[in-house]
Amino acid sequence: MQQTNRAPVITNKDFFIRKITREILSGKWNPGDKLPSEREFASELGMGKTVVHSAFEKLASMGLVDIKPQSGIYVADYMKTGNIETLNAIVQLNGNELSKEVTTGILDLRLAIEGMAFRALAQCRSEEDIAYLRSVTEDIRKCSRGIGLEELAERFFVWHREICILSGKNILTLFMNTTHDVSIAFWVNYLRMYGTSFAIDRLERFIDLIEARDGGGAYNLLAEGIEDYLERLEEQTL
Amino acid sequence: MQQTNRAPVITNKDFFIRKITREILSGKWNPGDKLPSEREFASELGMGKTVVHSAFEKLASMGLVDIKPQSGIYVADYMKTGNIETLNAIVQLNGNELSKEVTTGILDLRLAIEGMAFRALAQCRSEEDIAYLRSVTEDIRKCSRGIGLEELAERFFVWHREICILSGKNILTLFMNTTHDVSIAFWVNYLRMYGTSFAIDRLERFIDLIEARDGGGAYNLLAEGIEDYLERLEEQTL
DNA sequence: ATAACTAAGCTGGTCGGACCAGTAAACCCT
DNA sequence: AGGGTTTACTGGTCCGACCAGCTTAGTTAT
Numbered sequence: 001m002q003q004t005n006r007a008p009v010i011t012n013k014d015f016f017i018r019k020i021t022r023e024i025l026s027g028k029w030n031p032g033d034k035l036p037s038e039r040e041f042a043s044e045l046g047m048g049k050t051v052v053h054s055a056f057e058k059l060a061s062m063g064l065v066d067i068k069p070q071s072g073i074y075v076a077d078y079m080k081t082g083n084i085e086t087l088n089a090i091v092q093l094n095g096n097e098l099s100k101e102v103t104t105g106i107l108d109l110r111l112a113i114e115g116m117a118f119r120a121l122a123q124c125r126s127e128e129d130i131a132y133l134r135s136v137t138e139d140i141r142k143c144s145r146g147i148g149l150e151e152l153a154e155r156f157f158v159w160h161r162e163i164c165i166l167s168g169k170n171i172l173t174l175f176m177n178t179t180h181d182v183s184i185a186f187w188v189n190y191l192r193m194y195g196t197s198f199a200i201d202r203l204e205r206f207i208d209l210i211e212a213r214d215g216g217g218a219y220n221l222l223a224e225g226i227e228d229y230l231e232r233l234e235e236q237t238l
Numbered sequence: 239m240q241q242t243n244r245a246p247v248i249t250n251k252d253f254f255i256r257k258i259t260r261e262i263l264s265g266k267w268n269p270g271d272k273l274p275s276e277r278e279f280a281s282e283l284g285m286g287k288t289v290v291h292s293a294f295e296k297l298a299s300m301g302l303v304d305i306k307p308q309s310g311i312y313v314a315d316y317m318k319t320g321n322i323e324t325l326n327a328i329v330q331l332n333g334n335e336l337s338k339e340v341t342t343g344i345l346d347l348r349l350a351i352e353g354m355a356f357r358a359l360a361q362c363r364s365e366e367d368i369a370y371l372r373s374v375t376e377d378i379r380k381c382s383r384g385i386g387l388e389e390l391a392e393r394f395f396v397w398h399r400e401i402c403i404l405s406g407k408n409i410l411t412l413f414m415n416t417t418h419d420v421s422i423a424f425w426v427n428y429l430r431m432y433g434t435s436f437a438i439d440r441l442e443r444f445i446d447l448i449e450a451r452d453g454g455g456a457y458n459l460l461a462e463g464i465e466d467y468l469e470r471l472e473e474q475t476l
Numbered sequence: 477a478t479a480a481c482t483a484a485g486c487t488g489g490t491c492g493g494a495c496c497a498g499t500a501a502a503c504c505c506t
Numbered sequence: 507a508g509g510g511t512t513t514a515c516t517g518g519t520c521c522g523a524c525c526a527g528c529t530t531a532g533t534t535a536t
Contacts, residue, residue, distance in 0.1 A: 011519065037487065048521045050288065053489070057292070061299065063415070069488050070528045079408050080399075083416040084322075087409065105354075105409030112350030116343075170317050171325065171343030177301070178321040178416060249490070275516065286491040291518075307517050308498040 012047040016055040024064050024075055025093050031077035035065070038073070062089050088181040096185045100233060103189075106182055107226045113172050114160060115219045118206075120167040122215030129166050130211045136162060137203045144196045152196065153187035159203060193232060250285040254293045262302050262313055263331050269315040273303070276311070300327050326419040334423040338471060341427075344420055345464045351410050352398060353457045356444075358405040360453030367404050368449045374400060375441045382434045390434065391425035397441060431470060 023029055035041075038056065042049045056073055059065045063082035066074045078086050091098060098106070121129070140155045147155075157180065164172040176183075191199055202225065209218040261267055273279075276294065280287045294311055297303045301320035304312045316324050329336060336344070359367070378393045385393075395418065402410040414421075429437055440463065447456040 013519075038489095039487085042521095048519085049488095050490090050522090051520060054292065054519090056488090067488070068528095070526075071487060073488080080403060080411060081415060082412050083418075084412060087412050101407070102409055105407060105413070108354060109347075109350060109413060112347060116346060165318060169339070169343060171340055173318065174320050174322060174325050175343070175347060177319060180321075251490080276518095277516085280492085287493080287517095288491065288520090292490095294517090305517070306499095309500080309516060311517080 012045075013051050013055050013058075016041070016045065016047070016052060017058055020055070020059055021062070021064060021089055022093065024078070025090060029075045031075050033075045035073045035075065062086055064089065084178050084182075091182055091185055096188065098182070098185050098189065100237065102182070103186065103233065104230060106179065106186060107230065109179065110183075111223060111226055113175050114163060114222060117164045117167040117169060117172050118210070118218040118222065119215035120169055121163055122210050122213045122218060124168060125166070125210050125213070130207060133159075133162065133166075133207050133210070134204075137200065137207065140203070141200050144200065149188050149191055150184065152191060153184045156187045156191070156199065156203075157183050163206075190229065193229070250283075251289050251293050251296075254279070254283065254285070254290060255296055258293070258297055259300070259302060259327055260331065262316070263328060267313045269313050271313045273311045273313065300324055302327065322416050322420075329420055329423050334426065336420065336423050336427065338475065340420070341424065341471065342468060344417065344424060345468065347417065348421075349461060349464055351413050352401060352460060355402045355405040355407060355410050356448070356456040356460065357453035358407055359401055360448050360451050360456060362406060363404070363448050363451070368445060371397075371400065371404075371445050371448070372442075375438065375445065378441070379438050382438065387426050387429060388422065390429060391422045394425045394429070394437065394441075395421050401444075428467065431467070 020035075029035065036044075038049050038052045042052045045052075056065060056067060060067050063078050063086040064076055066076045068074065076082070087102070091102070136159060140152075140159065143155075144152060161173060161176050164176050202221070205221060206218055209215075209221065258273075267273065274282075276287055276290045280290045283290075294303060294305060298305050301316050301324040302314055304314045304319075306312065314320070325340070329340070374397060378390075378397065381393075382390060399411060399414050402414050440459070443459060444456055447453075447459065
């Protein structure tokens, strides 16, 4: 039996990153606080300074700490100066549960990004584009029962990213990828709420509209879908 | 004489990151190509493997390479799988010059993000918010002659980010920060094109509209400004 | 007593070499 | 020629020593 599973080994570095992330997001440290030095953490937790340093580099790129060379490491005002990676960290800590506020924000952005892509693609689409999208969609339908929800969410993300790629607007693709992690969390939620077959049917309706060069129609379908999702979410929380 | 200038010291890590970035973006390596091993780079350039490894971690987060553990490091298909950091790298390599396509994409996104923020803030703004925005704007006007264009661009970025912060929609702030680098490149261009005083006047018009709780008006002002900018850009390139 | 200067002790950052756990290709035996 | 084993090589982790610059405590000169 071949074991292709990724090792669930928690390295010192990962452990440390999670520990500090949790402590900062839970409010144990406050923005502006000066953290103990890398050396103190290293000796206290029995690991090398390089490991601690490398972990702090990651935490800085996540927008959770500010590193001031030759001075110290300070907790960042992450809600002010954070970026998408900060959001990813917050979402992960909440067990991939998205708050309503985050969901709304993400969906509005998605509407802006994908709406543009839909319009552009509807204008420039070739026969090959349509055939390719249909084959990808068929693939998703085929394997939809055999794979986990998270993997299926990834497929949906890739499908929508494909729209951006085919539209020829490279920037949209790059933005789309930036929202990858939170998008996955969203799709898992979506698929749980509407069911797989309903979601796949929608993909096919999108393709039909693009084939008919009806960019506005595709945009509206997307907008309606988002609106309906937010309404359902509203009902759910009541 | 005190030297407060940030050290222009190029570390081995930075040097290596730039070198590989340049080589990949210039097409010396193509997507899918397998790069030499970390050890080869390290010994060839006379630096430690830790440094090379750390640099490749950064390059991976920039979306320029795919690291396959126990196998090798491969050049990524960065236009497909890249993110905003990839865009930053591309913009930086071009000397902060933005292509028309990138500019259009960025501005559409900004309209989506800031438009939302303007509407929200117009509804919930307090007297303190208005007073604060006015004081920030006054600060910009005061120091506008004494500082460089890039620093001024940073001030404009912070002003618009402040709109997101005050609107209470945290997600918008995080998205806004994500576009920081390309936004700065945009603002430098904008200030060069319209002049400083015109740009500051516009900030004050925004404040007036928010004070009057006219979110739609602020949105329109933003939309018109963007439209005009793109038209000018069009003329310029002809 | 106060101001200015100096030196020591911090800080993050770099570095190279050792070790680990997997991959993948070369190898040998059948 | 085919199949199983070995071995070289990969990225990933970790350590402890070293570096340069900031900060502060200490000292000296005014």
